[in-house]
Amino acid sequence: MMWVWLRAVLAGMLAAGASGGVLWLAGEAGIENARGAALPGVVIARDGAQRLYRAPLPHWAPPMSEAREGAGAEASGQAATLQGLQFEQVEQHVWLGDSRPVALTRFRVRATTSSAADQLAVMTRIPFLPGHQQAIVHEAVIVRGRERIDVTGDVAVQFARPGMDARTLSLTGVSEAQLRLPGVRRGDAIEVTVAVRGNHRLTDRFDVSAAIAAPGAAVGHHRVTATGPAGAMSLSHDVIRRERAGEGLERLVLHDGAFTPQWPEPYSAPWRQTGGYRIISRMPSWRPLADWQARLYRPDVTPGVEAIARTIAEAHDERADRITAALRYAQREIRYFALALGDGGYVPRSVSETLRLSEGDCKAKTLLLISILDALDIGAVPVLVHTRLGAGLDRLPVTSGAFDHVIAGVEHEGVWYWLDPSWREQPGALTRIGHHDYGWGLIARPGEDALTRLTPPAPPAPDLMLEESYVLDTDGAADFTAQWAFAGAMADIMRQAADEQGRQAHLDYFTRQYANRFEEAAFEPGPQARDVRARNEYQLSFSGRIRLRDLRAQEARQAGQDSPAVVIAPHAALAPVQIVDMRDRAAPVYISQARHVRHRVRVTLPEGWAPPEAFEARFATALFTLDQSLAPFAHDGAPADDASGFVLEMAYQLHPGEYSAAQQLDSIGALKRALARSHVWLPGGEGGGVISDAAALDAASAPGLPALPAWQDGSMPGSPLDAGRIPVAIAY
Incomplete structure (x- = not known):
């Protein structure tokens, strides 16, 4: 870094x-x-x-x-x-x-x-x-x-x-x-x-x-002061007192009294979790820093860089493909290592030395990427960012210490792409490469005197698309298939997890989620993982025989009365946010990253089971947009009114930012209404009258989540979000 x-x-x-x-x-x-x-x-x-x-x-x-x-x-x-x-x-x-x-x-x-x-x-x-x-x-x-x-x-x-x-x-x-x-x-x-x-x-x-x-x-007794020219200092925190400290000088008193360390509130923005950390600056503008850094990242097109550029140009005709090829070279061929001795904490290592050693930190990798792109007649700029505080940099004083990382910015067809050569190799076309939302950054080019909001380009596909299919029998057993498709940054995360844990251990994690969700599950063949690098997707597939949990009261199950009571839910899209206790909490909740998840469930019903009524709904709040739909279908060749199944779909898009208690409560209400409709009970009727085991319901609808005590009353899913009974906020 x-x-x-x-x-x-x-x-x-x-x-x-x-x-x-x-x-x-x-x-x-x-x-x-x-x-x-x-x-x-x-x-x-x-x-x-x-x-x-x-x-x-x-x-x-x-x-x-x-x-x-x-x-x-x-x-x-x-x-x-x-x-x-x-x-x-x-x-x-x-x-x-x-x-x-x-x-x-x-x-x-x-x-x-x-x-x-x-x-x-x-x-x-x-x-x-x-x-x-x-x-x-x-x-x-x-x-x-x-x-x-x-x-x-x-x-x-x-x-x-x-x-x-x-x-x-x-x-x-x-x-x-x-x-x-x-x-x-x-x-x-x-x-x-x-x-x-x-x-x-x-x-x-x-x-x-x-x-x-x-x-x-x-x-x-803890006393904190800053002394300097009167009226010239900016601070990250409020001043409690100003004192004259000499001709043209003032002393700003930032704290003067007893001190007790404060634990940071969970789910708060990083720049609010200061724990008493204060920044004081006399730097009036970002321009001197941008001018200086721009000189350090001038392209250095050495013979080695020219050779790399020729190889890329011979393999790729399109400009976008050349950009991604240059990025992948810096990610793949240069191992990350930072030597911050002497001037190394600020000055990138020379391109020749980076290529000779095949190693470098973010500065060296970014300079190499900029140089390769320059040799391909593609302009790129260095961008100073902070990996945690980025979304709040515009709130802090101007200082060279505001950044801990550098990436490259490239404009293509009117869209800016923020490329990080320090990541592991990212496959896929330019439009499908994963982007971390760094918030605000300083583009290091001459004359730049303000931060730029580094808005990630809109991804062409959801971060996660999950498609499941059930062919149900009357006893609650079913032929089951599932296809998980992670895209963009989520695909990068899944690849890294599989690499660090081992592919089989990674698959076992998802298998356990399904084992928890179903009464029985046997996947033959076993779960499969597929890395579709051309599309930058990481796919998981499951196929086998399962049995849904019977949620009738224990007495009814033992007596074999009626049909089983089972629930179908788009579990991957049920939790755009977490439930957070709001009691004694004043700080807003911070959501750091955008996310888009879509879950489609296709259910083929046994003879005599009627599909639920069709519906469409949208819930839009400051935190998220959530869409739901249910549509019956018929077998091929069957009469149009002879419905034999349905497709249940749910999708959400989560919006990053800080949210007040009022915004949180508004979103809680929307989420409660959405959850009440997202669980489909079969073969029919309401679920509230048959729930006897809250843990079983949780497992059936949200694998891996613990039982929530508020569900013990046997009400429909969604009651834990009753803001009147349980003060809560929500966060990603």
Whole structure:
């Protein structure tokens, strides 16, 4: 991913949140301005390029005595105690007064046990980028009763080396200065002030921004400020107070009081799940970043690229086919690996080196794709995106840290396609390739000064099309066939699942769903998987003999009275949304991806069983559009009025976005009405009078879902969605 070091730094600082972790995003190292962000300092520890400086407190930071007095009794009353450590005070201050921002952290933690004293002595850690940032220790004091023991000059320092991030397949340059304080005892508190100056030498020309990660434990007093030119700073959160901080400067107070970590609300948009994470920026426009990145992604048509382009051109005449062939080359032939040391977090590796090693990260793969397309006389642009926050980027301050990935944009016949060469190989025509909805992105071309909504092209087919056929006998047994066709991004997901789990294990998962749904199921031959790459479809097929669940009361089943009561339902299209408890919930529900599912069921009835009445219905809400229909049919050659079966069809299209409680409740009502009509009871009559086993009904209509207690009352399906009895919201 792009700038993977940033993610590693964030993870490290969040892990150190209890000791006042901070994330820093801009400026180059340097301690030379006596009245600037950091005062003159001296190196107190060194290991190669890794250095730790000691410097006095900068002039813009609030005095330490003022901070201690502000905590007062609040600190002792509100501080959390974890494993004997009591977090009395944490301060986080950001300086944006010049082109080299500083993030300063000050914390006061007390040891209430002997083992906690051992932890306290070694808990201070400062992640930083050697060669780009400076790690600074301003003060380290042991507080023992009324005595203050300054041990700043006596701390022992150990540097941790960069390591491999197995999760992101990346090697970052992040180091860590680990401080050990001498003489810490039970009952002592330590007051430590550390800072990191700068971000990366390549961004300090235009990006003045910073971000703060909140503590990971409850703190008696937590103070967060940002100091910089008056009126020039933008923030991701509200300001609680503004203070004058000098000539032309202001201090924005973002938090000042007790702090308790907040668990993110499930189903909320990622940009709302901040957990106290704040972004502050002085960057006025996206244009400097777009101009800089555009230069880095200029096509590099080497002899190797020309050879690849010739091969593609000889094999494909159509422009669209050449685009997909170039994309598949970058996906298939270049293994993903990120080396983010030095400038590698920002600058793509050269095309020649990428081809020589047959490996690269998203930057290298995107530059290669753009170069191949250029050799084919097809223009393409790099696009900076964020894999999780994309739909909310337009709500955040301008900062180079807003992105963690890069893809390519190509226009073809008036439609923009957003191609991701870091994905596994994607088969199919250009119009059938799966697209992830990245939300907002920055097209890196000269003069671009605004984000662009990266709307995925409309797919030509549903993400899932399921067709099932039942030829029913009077006892509820049936000849059964099913054909699942996953398309687009869903086909990519299914291929990856089959690859990681093994094809047979993947098929077994779907077989278990049917085994749960039916009373009996025997598929001969066994389920089959077929990858139709020309259409970018992944198909699953089932064929065999099954028996539907008899939903009559147990006494009726034992007595053999009447015909079995069975239910037919288009189960794949029954759940466009999940049911989410709305009690005590204020946040809107977020749906991240669009989805289109269609399920068609053809039922051939035994002699004497009448088909249900035909109907058509549409339910349109802000969250989804849902269509239903039922149409009787006759056997070939039979009179038109001699109906012998029916086709039940249900389809939904889910719309991504954030939805309020009112919109959710409106959709609940529509879904309740749709579910009430989607279950067809055979051989006739209403199901409510015969349901005795809620779990059996759930299994028959929605395989794999647990029984919902609200169905125990024997009412028709849909009663769990009664918003009057069970406050719920819905989300994808």
